[in-house]
Amino acid sequence: DIVLTQAPLSVSVTPGESASISCRSSKSLLSSKGITSLYWYLQKPGKSPQLLIYRMSNLASGVPDRFSGSGSETDFTLKISKVETEDVGVYYCAQFLEYPRTFGGGTKLELK
């Protein structure tokens, strides 16, 4: 199975500042079709997860452009610029290259 390792486990950010979350894969997520199958989700407290970023760097519909995704074949970063109170929650990366689909362990974002 592909293992996704997120860091840090938690991050505390002052509103208006930026935050970055890392996700490292045990295997390249670049498919033969040239698609990098890494996705990012946010689970706000008490809510279902929501898709933020698809295929490493594409913003999902309705997601503010404060969120951005980047990376290589095995190392990925979610950046949140100008963090707002509504960004609080747990962030997960996930891979869709192969079965079983796997998630990272999650990174909790809190406000200072």
Added chain:
Amino acid sequence: EVQLVESGGGLVQPGRSMKLSCAASGFTFSNYGMAWVRQAPKKGLEWVAYISYDGGSTYYRDPVKGRFTISRDNAKSTLYLQMDSLRSEDTATYYCTTPPFDYWGQGVMVTVSS
């Protein structure tokens, strides 16, 4: 508006069975693969199973293979998860979702305990 509404959860004894349902609306259900993702209390997300748009292909995570069965009724726009031989480690909130998990239901809690 896409809606996914799970039902069928609750308390069940170890070794018993339970069947979850997910009623879909707001999109052409029969055109899309579907999946179940679960989350144990205070834990992270865990993919459970996937079924193709026509039910012709299914995939499961290893610990549930042979115990869980994902199925669908396209005429009713409903996804199912039949869970047999339940274990305490299956205790979780189960979410119905559309790969690549862009839409999610509200989740249904399954508690396996004697």
